[in-house]
Amino acid sequence: MNMSTVNTARLLITCEDRPGIVQAVSSFLYHQGANITALDQYATEAQGGRYFMRVEFELDHLSGRQEALVETFQKNVAERYNMTWRLNCVSDVKKVGILVSKVDHALLELLWRHARGSLACEITQVISNHEDLRESVENFGIPFTVIPVNKDNKAEAYAQIDELMQGNDLLVLARYMQILSEDFVLKWPMKVINIHHSFLPAFVGANPYKQAYEKGVKLIGATAHYVTADLDQGPIIEQDVERVSHDYSVEQLRELGEDVERNVLARAVKWHLEDRIIVDGNKTVVFD
Template sequence: MRTVATPGTSAATREHGETTHWVLSLSCPDRPGIVHAVAGLLAELGGNITESQQFGDPLSGLFFMRVQVEAATSRELLDEALAVLAEEFSMTWTLDVAGRRMRTVLMVSTAAHCLHDLLFRQQSEGLPVDIVAVVSNHTALADVAAFYGIPFHHVPVTRDTKAEAEARLLELVEELDAELVVLARYMQILSDDLCRTLAGRIINIHHSFLPSFKGARPYAQAHDRGVKLIGATAHYVTGDLDEGPIIEQDVERVDHSKKVEDLVALGQDVERRALARAVRWHAEHRVLLDGHRTIVFR
């Protein structure tokens, strides 16, 4: 049994009597009575469930559930009660204040489209993240971060300094209390150690419809194959290049008249859309890991 408290929410305790909207996400071995037990516990604590989704995966034998509930119960009492329930059902779970903005670090290289999009969505479209830093191995996008008032950190990477650069990234994540790292077209391959350290907390956008056209120059690869659809894939990062659990994918239809540069322009819009949805769903605790797959409660 393992319980997980969402990072950054330990100070979010509410005094008894003040209604708070919570989001509870959980997974456990599937068996009868899980929904009844969760709903019953929340009812006993005075909670009113406003949204509930669940899925039992016959392949993994795991059950997944996401519940939003309004309750006047304190965080401490909720944690204590859920810990007891988790012991009974061998649950892994998170509890967070619904709508709380997740502290996020964006990593970029020189392509600006995903960076612009996420910064704009945070500011103007209610993307539930608090972007606390932009980290880059180049300085080309420093002005973009400055325009939005976000601190910019230049962490150059060479073959000889890769370990030091990744150590600096982890220092920033800790110093900034960051809960999520987003590779918004960061064109460096991360080490296995870093991927393991940030497992489940780091999202990448790959400019291809995985598993096709992995690695470098995917649009040129796609053009060479005469594809009729181009796409983008947002996925969690693992030590296997472009093989992490997929969160979201999107596509655009193309034809033989499109040049490589046309595919790139269309693809950038697909990348923005797919990445923004993946970041939103992760921040809203709608994505649960199921081995090398994900369960996404939209």
């Protein structure tokens, strides 16, 4: 356990905006003996909108006080303001499972950043519907499992994936070229992040870089979003674009696009792990 974070916690709050919220939260933490090290907030309107807050704080002997802290905050603050909230201790390292097919750029970016310590999580395993990336994954010391998926076995395959992934806090689709079933997605609400190889909602479907080439685009991009039952319609976490020229080939577009994809996905995963994202309907508030 990292001793520098053993007493660090993050509080995420959503509620209707009212006067006194910041004072109530900060006063509560002060009286608990906590030291606030970061506080971000956002309100959708100057008056009467939705309010979002992320607070990071230090509190001595946090692990032994967590249960009482949660109960006291709920009673004294959250109920008064009708808050939707959660408290996460940084020392409770999140577990992440990754799904991938044959393309490796997004996967390897995550594994490389994890190996360097810039993704604060435990990557438990990688599951693929193909054998191709086994050596690349196992070189990082991470278990690799192949579960073939075809039109005749999807229900059984997804049930097996769901069973193997139990215990993870997050699943990442690092260019997993299968459409997850509605039943599967509903078991992992806002716990699956996908990287989409276009700047949604443009160029959905197959071969987006060929579509972009044929349209003569001047920008290409990528979108990381939470997965919902509606294909590619989940809350967007991060997007980015790169300017391109009329003389780029399809392959040049793909190469540049994959660079955008890997970085967009890595940022989205990092923000999720650091409790920087609050989902509000089909939108996200990201305190970056």
